[in-house]
Amino acid sequence: METSDQRQAFPQRKAASEGNFYADKHHEIGPGMNPRIQRLRKRSVETVPSLSIERALHETAFYRENYGKYSIPVLRALNFYDHCQKKTLYIGADELIVGERGPAPKAVPTFPELTCHSVGDFKILNNREQQPYTISDEDIATYAREVIPYWQGKTIRERIFSHVPQPWQAAYEAGLFTEFMEQRAPGHTALDGQIYHKGMLDFKAQIAGEIADLDYLNDPTATDRFEELKAMDISCDAVILFAERHAELAEQLAAQEQDSRRAAELREIAAVCRRVPAHKPQTFREAIQMYWFVHLGTITELNGWDAMNPGHFDQHLAPFYAAELAAGTLSREQAKELLCCFWIKVNNHPAPPKVGVTARESGTYNDFTNINIGGITAEGWDGVSEVSYIMLEVIEELHILQPGNAVHISAKTPERFLHAACKVIRQGHGYPSIFNPDVYVVELLRQGKSLRDAREGGCSGCIEVGAFGKEAYILTGYLNVPKVLEITLNNGVDPLSGKKVGIETGDPRDFATYEELYAAFVRQLNYIVETKIRVSNYIDRMFAKYAPAPFLSVVIEDCISKGRDYYDGGPRYNTNYIQCTGLGTVTDSLSALKTHLFEQKTLAMDQLLGALAKNFAGEEFLRQTIINKTPFFGNDDDAADEIALQVYADLLAAIDGKPNVKGESFHLNMLSTTCHIYFGKMTGATPNGRLAGKSISDGTSPSHGADTHGPSAVIRSLTKLDHSLSGGTLLNQRFLPSLLKRDEDIVRLGQLVRSYFTLGGHHIQFNIVDTATLKAAQESPEDYKDLLVRMAGYSDYFNDMNADLQQEVIDRTENEAF
């Protein structure tokens, strides 16, 4: 997820965009282990995403006909069943793993029950330059006639916006926070190993048992539970039907197929689809197809954030791989080919586009399915297997946008695996990202998970942790922490709009001490968080009541035994997160205020406010003084790091442990995805010298260019924070390829990761930067002060070199072939 984020923010090496391998004369068709994979990959990366109105048409007709006849959970399940029964199927040439959410690869359905696109939205999506989704005029006309009128006023989004209080609206519009659930359903879900041991028929038997045990005389919730369980049962049937229809189609195609080898493959596809998901998988291939049908089921039923995640996919597949390899029914090459097919399947599923499209808040096709590789098992053992290594090969060879991937490096992880992962990182695609199970297990334990459930957990779409297969961990939206400081400096008013968006915490000119100023910031922070949580709780109830997800509930543990929906407290654990963005920017801003206003007293509040109001125009001396003469976060300087610690503590105090509507709690994580760019646009100049509109800092990373003492200093600063109190932190580090030239440099990179994780880091990600970035660094050096370049016998900061030398480095880097 951070990869796309990074791509938005900075130029990346050309090879980081899809499809450009075609220029390579050795691979005219593109990379891939064999012609089948090359063709599948080419088709996937070259297909432009389009919008499919099929799901919306089915759903609208179904709702028109049936709304009011059934309980909401049963209505939702029947609606899902209806679509599985009617939807256009796709089995493409060369495919071994089958199934698409839309009628064809990259054909993305809409979800009008959540949020209904307007004609205008479709036109923007069709025509916009970045990340377009094509749609025909005819489809737009059909949508306008059949779909839009029915959903007018009935969508979840409209339910939310018609009920939110004015203070929320004001803060939301000012960009103080975002709200995840106004366009998509709660998600960020990852699965555990259940579906490899149970087929849908097994789940149905379990559901039937629960229904039989319902006590209508003594249990006041028995009727609601019955409706939910009935809905789950129907949704199991829906997915079985969906697979059966694929089996039939494959048999038909086999009968028509001239090529006898492909005909045999199609018959094999049919056999697999007759087995899974009805029954538990018995082979490596069935296990992958099992997951894929469950994945498709959940992302067709609703449009949850981060699509769906297989969790520790390598660990789930390893027993199948080992058994088949021993039995001689599968070779390593075949296993790899099947994984390539799966990878390409995920790439075929771009994120459903938002409405009211400005593409400001998030502009990426990435739907954030994230494959966890390595790590530890539920028993606490090393989870790396041969499948983990095969997956790294697949990632390196295919080089596609989706799925995202992350390696998990515990103290028990073998060096060989870390080294293999670092070699992939050196390719400069920005992945895999690296997670620390030894810390996230503690994070999950602190939140109340059992040790076993914590170890089976991990990170789904981004860096947020959850107990895979047993938890609804709902990300509710990002918090713009620097903006909270901005309105504190304006006594509750947003200087960009002049509107009052916070509470009055006093005229900042009257603050005699830094402590007074900081206390005002904390009051403002608490107000904003409470304003957000109030509406998050309301939204949670809207989804529980009007958009339950019975199929998702089948595969998340305890929903069946509780007879409650995933959105209604059914899972074993139920967490809400608020993602805090801009720690670096707010720390540096507070540090600038503390240093220059209150300690050195070389700057008056009035003068600073004036400079901020005019975006430092004519105030370059002041701005440069702040940038160069202030302790900033990320340099292992306690003067700045202690401010970060205080902000972190107060964010925790404001958020952590606040009750949610499921009897559990809110927690925080320090994620930004692409939102630091949007928040930057919504935030004026900040006291750290950042100009208005420039992005704020991402995750827990230092502000752009603020860290000038190398990666070990960044790590020392970051690990002063206790990551185990969060639900995830994010650290982006930029390196030049030349810093990773020799094999031993890659060893050093691995050791740097080990050091960070030994000190308690949660996540780290490296961007191996390229020429485009170097050129951008020449144009705006202050944003790239942290760029390390490996020179002759030493390393140096790119920014410290003159133009000629920079040019030499640029030229040299371009010549380096990895």
Next chain:
Amino acid sequence: MTQSLIFDIKRYSINDGPGIRLTVFFKGCSLRCRWCHNPESLLPQRQKLYSRDKCIACRACVDACPQQACSLDDEGLVTDASLCQSCGNCAKVCPTLATEMTGRFYPQDELLAIIEKEVPFFDQSGGGVTFSGGEPLLHMPLLLDLLTACGERHIHRAVDTSGYGRSEDLLNVATQAELILFDLKLMDARRHKKFTGVDNQLILGNLSLLAATGAAIEIRVPLIVGVNDDAQNLHQLAEFVARLPGQRPRVSLLPFHNVALHKYVKLGQKYESGTMQTPDSEQLQQAAEIIGAPGLDVRVGG
């Protein structure tokens, strides 16, 4: 309090010995190698650096200078060397770091605290601290105290030296270091004097003495086309190293890069190695073969 004049401290240093290291650069050197890429390392005193491209001509330095040594013209800041007393006031007020002072006196305890912060990285990588320069041997007995203190803290210690110093100092230092990075440039005495300003007899003698103690040594050879890349020099160098007593040191070839010009400009000095050339990969390969001929372990890169 004992203080050392340091011109740089580099964290995540991966080219100055094993593992992830922290390299401390002492200021002051007896040699004047024409290719030197750290000209700010040479003089044992604080010096003013100026970068024209960062200057916003705000005049803060002009106003702050108690000696009236600073003035601005079309080319930026002009410092009258006859008036400047290197007080550093100009650097203190400069908002953009266009003017900086190189060289800072570090009390030993502060330096040790900085080094100790890196211990987690040393522990994970088998790294440690490297004392480089300038010439660390010019910093006795401070260097020895620092090495001893690091040793007490179980930190791996390397010292990067030109070998041009008192033999007694070198041998003492070697007892408190796990690795000596020993620079060898030219075997011909006359050419050595011409290109570095000093005689190489002391250096070669020191190397022999050091090797005889059994100290772990890595020979570092900066390879500069037209200066020391000729077969004769490399052959003599390899023979000399191969005949040293004790364990055979590894030899690292460090290809010269014409990268230090901007540093000379910042110091307001001329760069004499402007015409020197970077060896290409073929030249490096040839040099590695010659040095490796007597059975030495050679690698390219620091």
